[in-house]
Amino acid sequence: MDPMHMEAIETALSIENRSLSFYRGAASKVTDENTRRIFELLAKEEAEHVEYLCRLFDGNRDERVGSSGLQDMLSEPGYRELFDSVDSNTNETGALRIALREEQACIERYTDFAQTIREPRIRDVFIRLLNETGKHSELISEEYMRIMHMVDRTDQDVFVRE
Helix, strand or coil, X not given: CCHHHHHXXXXXXXXXXXXXXXXXXXXXXXXXXXXXXXXXXXXXXXHHHHHHXXXXXXXXXXXXXXXXXXXXXXXXXXXXXXXXXXXXXXXXHHHHHHHHHHHHHHHHHHHHHHHHCCCHHXXXXXXXXXXXXXXXXXXXXXXXXXXXXXXXXXXXXXXXXX
């Protein structure tokens, strides 16, 4: 694999590992069981992304996954801000707002990769991650609308901009 493409995959793996650490850490901070389940479900989805990216490498999965965990995630200002916004009293709606912000940040990163990488096999990796992250974002939005008793997406404009 071309070194530039390898670097893109390594970056994606780093993003997914940080997201995984974020959701696991957030789940451990909250006391509400439903909120914890939301974060645990999102962590499970991120773990699947990590596994997918690891299969692209010939190396040992253990060398690439979670080596720095929570500390690595907290070294990124955006993740630190999100993580600091979670506390033991975070409820379901708060968790969904936080999760949507995290997913939207990943969508931005993967969109950049998908638009700039020309090699089809590598670009397809980012398109797949982009599509799956978009699905996560959509599910989070739908759950938020359900909890908030919103009628349709026009009610959600305030949520997305926060």
